[in-house]
Amino acid sequence: MPELPEVETTRRGIEDHVVGRRLVDWEIRNAALRWPVELPGELRNQTIVRIDRRAKYLLLRTETGALIMHLGMSGSLRVVDSSVAVRKHDHLDLCFDDGGILRLHDPRRFGSVHFQTHPVEAHFLLAKLGIEPLGPDFNGAHLKRLAKGKRVAVKNFLMNGHVVVGVGNIYANEALFMAGIRPTVQAQQVTLAAYEVLADCVRNVLNSAIQMGGTTLRDYVGGSGDPGYFKQSLNVYGREGELCNLCDSELRSLRLGQRATVYCPKCQQSRGFRKNEC
DNA sequence: ATAGTCACCTGAGCGC
DNA sequence: TGCGCTCAGGTGACTA
Numbered sequence: 001m002p003e004l005p006e007v008e009t010t011r012r013g014i015e016d017h018v019v020g021r022r023l024v025d026w027e028i029r030n031a032a033l034r035w036p037v038e039l040p041g042e043l044r045n046q047t048i049v050r051i052d053r054r055a056k057y058l059l060l061r062t063e064t065g066a067l068i069m070h071l072g073m074s075g076s077l078r079v080v081d082s083s084v085a086v087r088k089h090d091h092l093d094l095c096f097d098d099g100g101i102l103r104l105h106d107p108r109r110f111g112s113v114h115f116q117t118h119p120v121e122a123h124f125l126l127a128k129l130g131i132e133p134l135g136p137d138f139n140g141a142h143l144k145r146l147a148k149g150k151r152v153a154v155k156n157f158l159m160n161g162h163v164v165v166g167v168g169n170i171y172a173n174e175a176l177f178m179a180g181i182r183p184t185v186q187a188q189q190v191t192l193a194a195y196e197v198l199a200d201c202v203r204n205v206l207n208s209a210i211q212m213g214g215t216t217l218r219d220y221v222g223g224s225g226d227p228g229y230f231k232q233s234l235n236v237y238g239r240e241g242e243l244c245n246l247c248d249s250e251l252r253s254l255r256l257g258q259r260a261t262v263y264c265p266k267c268q269q270s271r272g273f274r275k276n277e278c
Numbered sequence: 279a280t281a282g283t284c285a286c287c288t289g290a291g292c293g294c
Numbered sequence: 295t296g297c298g299c300t301c302a303g304g305t306g307a308c309t310a
Contacts, residue, residue: 002303002304003303003304006303032287034286034287034304034305034306056304056305070304070305071303071304072286072287072303072304072305073287073288073302073303073304073305074287074288074289074302074303089288106287107287107288107289108286108287108288108289108302108304109286109287109288110286110287110304110305111304124306125305125306149279149280150280150281151280151281152280152281152282156281156282159304161304161305168303168304169302169303169304170303257281257282257283258282258283258284259302260301260302
């Protein structure tokens with residue numbers, strides 16, 4: 001569920017309710033997330049000084065480190081008060097001094113929660129991450145340089161967290177459509193010019209989704225409890241068999257790296273000859 | 279080093 | 295209504 005825009009939407013939705021609050025207690029109802037949840041005693045009574053996002057991780061920074069949270073495939077966070085009934089799959093409550101509770105809901109339990117003392121970025125989940133797609137260093141030259149010698153499909157390349165973080169299946173499909181690049185082309189075959197277009201498209205599709213509050217699929221709900229509206233503007237994801245919004249060709253699907261891949265056979269001819277509405 | 283597969287887990291949707 | 299199957303937004307670990 002949560003891809004980068006959903007995580008960023010969550011970050012924005014919870015930050016005003018959490019930053020500046022002191023974490024007075026917590027309740028772990030089910031510690032069996034992707035890694036066992038164990039929060040150290042030193043975390044108690046620390047104040048959340050800032051919430052950052054790195055890739056799809058939320059970093060709730062405290063005086064001595066940070067809570068590192070990942071929402072996996074099905075996770076969501078909501079700020080509630082103690083009167084709100086606990087639902088199935090509400091695995092963790094973080095309880096603050098103002099009575100607010102940050103509640104983690106995650107049916108599939110692919111998410112994770114760790115506490116890491118300074119330096120937070122040394123944590124094993126953060127140490128090897130690639131660059132941020134919305135940061136200043138993400139551009140066509142970066143992609144072209146890392147693609148050298150890579151025969152893997154460009155879609156898989158784009159979803160590789162060592163290359164660029166935060167581009168999940170939905171937005172990889174969408175960005176390749178907008179750039180007019182066939183998802184199956186070898187990464188090394190894509191030209192620098194096409195990678196420059198692709199980098200722009202990745203940025204644009206992520207920013208657009210953030211502005212609309214993320215993509216609502218199944219049970220995703222942002223931190224504010226409001227659903228996202230980006231799903232309505234998806235061009236290819238989930239639309240196999242339907243008609244291309246640009247040329248009326250029938251969208252085709254295949255599987256790449258066991259993930260659903262949808263593309264327009266006409267608009268995405270090859271390595272990116274044309275720039276679609278990006 | 280690279281590329282491909284597997285695993286973790288629950289729930290929704292489908293055909294029968 | 296139920297059973298069995300496939301699929302789903304992620305990603306570290308494992309294998310050739």
